[in-house]
Amino acid sequence: MRITALRVTPIAIGDPPLRAASGLHAPFALRTIVEVDTDAGVTGLGETYGGEGPRRELEAAAPRLVGRDVWALTSLRSELERDGGRPEGWAWEGRGLGGAGLFAAIEVACLDAIGKATGKRVCDLLGGAVRERVPFAAYLFFKHAGDDAWGEVMTPEAVIAEARTMVDRFGFRSVKLKGGVIEPALEVDAILGLRDAFGPDVPLRLDPNAAWSDATAEEVARRLDGALQYLEDPVPGIDRMAAIAKVAPMPLATNMCVTAFAHLPEAIAKHAVAVVLSDHHMWGGLRATVELGRLCGVFGLGVSMHSNSHLGISLAAMVHVAAAVPELTYACDTHYPWQTDEVIAGGKLRIEDGSVAIPAGPGLGVALDRDALARLNEQYRKAGLVVRDDGAEMRKIDPTWTRHVGDW
């Protein structure tokens, strides 16, 4: 089964004004839809980071894909990782996919095509499911009032109300708060409020995206002793994370100081983190995520999953791989409840009881809604956004705003 074409469609999807240490989400999040056509008559789907950088990288890779065996993925990975540069991830900040991210987008589409051709689910191609439903966490954000039903959420009390709605609507059994936005002491209050509201059986996480100073991180860790399942990226860098890990009573997690295989040896040697957030989009695909799971298991690290604003093709891929990784025992992150646009036929995948069932049917188990794809592509062209820049968006509201990096 040979690849006959790689088709790349940039899209813009509606996104609420969510806040993070990086600033403010723009009205549109950018994604790229990838289609791999084959001479067997099946087409595989993929979804990855958006904007002009990923579009250009994918389009540049297209000629070298044509004629290749869709099953021969490892040789393609070696080639793209060799030529694609930069294994550090961070595609969403406009630095492009890099070799690992480029391969990931193509691998997902190839595995979808293989699944469709063989009648097998993508999770089966990865060794089979160890769970038929994948738990996700409610992903709470501070946010501005916007063109949505959530209203402004800028206080601990509003966070708890947002959590209640999320949990009532989707049945989430774990809760994560994106922090690094308001005074650290108030974010602690929000977590303690969530603990009071949901009790000790709902694991809580706090992720300030490395905004804090060491002193703040230590103080927050001390105050939240017993209240957090894990504290994610309180400070930047492996060395500073390692120092906090020594004194924090809870495990530290990361999707910032360890975002590629190359970062693991130092992080492990320095005991910097206890939980690694996988992300197939930037770690090099679905098989790479299975391999990451094994590696983390060997070294006694936990595995969770990172998310960015995404649609159903990404969610399907996340569910298939999470189902196939035995070491992935933490509920995964997802922004999915925040998105109203969708590109898959039949509308959004359902989150019920806080989890998503592996989509039925061969491959990823999802199909493109071509009308929606055309509409979202048109939206991309009209939006005029070519790169995610939360800081620029924030400064439209507050021109004096600057990002905290390890100093709050």
Place this chain on the structure above:
Amino acid sequence: MRITALRVTPIAIGDPPLRAASGLHAPFALRTIVEVDTDAGVTGLGETYGGEGPRRELEAAAPRLVGRDVWALTSLRSELERDGGRPEGWAWEGRGLGGAGLFAAIEVACLDAIGKATGKRVCDLLGGAVRERVPFAAYLFFKHAGDDAWGEVMTPEAVIAEARTMVDRFGFRSVKLKGGVIEPALEVDAILGLRDAFGPDVPLRLDPNAAWSDATAEEVARRLDGALQYLEDPVPGIDRMAAIAKVAPMPLATNMCVTAFAHLPEAIAKHAVAVVLSDHHMWGGLRATVELGRLCGVFGLGVSMHSNSHLGISLAAMVHVAAAVPELTYACDTHYPWQTDEVIAGGKLRIEDGSVAIPAGPGLGVALDRDALARLNEQYRKAGLVVRDDGAEMRKIDPTWTRHVGDW
């Protein structure tokens, strides 16, 4: 595609009187042939360590396989590794397969069945081949005179003659000597003689199976500076290997102090080894070997491949997985030239130019010769061997013989 039966056939295959630190090979080596029948009408093949231990473990596992999805391998792995105990490998010394070895034997047969059902090669199921031929090393042994054409090989000069025949016949471009048999100084002479005979472009390895004292290991390492691609297991245990690694001018390799994923963190932290010899039979199968490759690559460890006396089903599996692991850049070990019996249809796979082509056709690309299987099973029953015991075999010749473990 569901498993309908697991069939287990113990066999004994003719084996020359090869010597190693463990003693002397018996006239027969023991293997087990595994067949996984499916409701799709295809049967998958596997081969693993032999004797009554593996036979009993495999037969005990059979009932829990029937009715399972042949694609759902990771959940089976978790189950067998949980229940099978002992992840340390060493099945050939009569301690049984353990969970990882048990799963490996079954996984290979399941992947062969999947390949046959989908028309794909096993290497493609693992992500695709990064090489179409897999290089192997000439595996030189000291040996007694026996019922074979090789004669007695107990001197450096005889080793060089044996190497010349091996290289002439199979085109090997790397050469490994199994040491730990004669005086260490004479084994050094053998390596220096091989270097003189074949020149610096033929990588050489020496493997005394942890027989030596630290002083001997250091002296050998010093004398063989510049002559060895790697020195394998000069002394036992991670701590002693780490001490030798500090002073040895060449990389150290192992298939003794690191034989399971659980051994890697300590070995890596202590810088005990530079090259890990994979072995899908004991590391938990073909996907586990791919994962081992990734892990070794991440930590800057080289990957080679270990062997025991084996037939063509094992060789085919070794070739498929070695073809799919980009990090496996050292020529693999194989005892295959020493075996005259065969269980696959069409006779032995060909080693040409020192390498083996990925067998053509779906799955492993090999089929059972049922007459040969019946004959080798009959040979097993007549031989009366139920466990490999090189020491007992050695003491039939020299009742005072004892094994050197780290003290020669």
